[in-house]
Amino acid sequence: MASLQEQFLKAGLVNKGKAKQVQQDKSKQQKIDRRHGTQSVDEAKLAAAELQRKNAERARELNAQRDAAAQQKAIMAQILDLVQKNRQSKGNGDIAYNFTHNSKIERIHVSNKVQEHLMAGRLVIVRIGDATELVPRIIGEKIAQRDAALVVQVKRAAEVDPDDPYAAYQIPDDLMW
Known part of the structure; x- marks a missing residue:
């Protein structure tokens, strides 16, 4: 399969001089980067990496929500089972x-x-x-x-609040309210 540059040349969209100039500029930039130990920043790669990181984070959040819902459903099933049996x-x-x-x-x-x-x-x-x-x-x-x-929570008859101002008054056992 021919490169994109060759395809443009065959289609007549780019001339040979312009293609050669672009190739020379690219090789010069690579040579300068090797000499200085720096690499050129590729915004497309950075954007793709950021998008991938965001997607992974979102997937983790959705999985955590799904797991929490499943756990809550399992707890409710346990509670219903305990109530039904007892x-x-x-x-x-x-x-x-x-x-x-x-x-x-x-x-x-x-x-x-x-x-x-x-x-x-x-x-x-x-x-x-x-x-x-x-x-x-x-x-x-x-x-x-x-x-x-x-x-x-049902308060037993023996439980009395120490700060209750009516603690000294006894409530009859047969009082229905």
């Missing part, structure tokens, strides 16, 4: 049990025995979307390690 019955639902979740007061209906387990801390409330499930405390701790926002 959820407890709410009972026949004759007592309304109120709890706070995301600064809202929510209510579930549970049996008397389940209410006792909740207040003692043996059962934990887990909110996934609109669903409310009850799981053992140990499972609730495992879920909280993966995503603490899903587990509802």
Whole structure:
């Protein structure tokens, strides 16, 4: 295959004198570069290298985002699996049990025995979307390690804030709010 310069000569776009002059200028520049130890800067090569570096960086960022999304999806699948395997019955639902979740007061209906387990801390409330499930405390701790926002923190009756001005007043056990 003929060089581009030869193709231009055959097409008549460049004459032999101009082609020879360009070749001499190129060889002079190479000779000067070798003598001084410098290399001529090729902007096209620099631009191509910069573009390649930017593309590689963008690909790394996209891969990191994809990996993070896959990891979050795997964590959610683990949480759903833990809840499905370990959820407890709410009972026949004759007592309304109120709890706070995301600064809202929510209510579930549970049996008397389940209410006792909740207040003692043996059962934990887990909110996934609109669903409310009850799981053992140990499972609730495992879920909280993966995503603490899903587990509802219920204050036990024995826990009292030392700065509470109403700490001296006892709340009756049968008080329903």
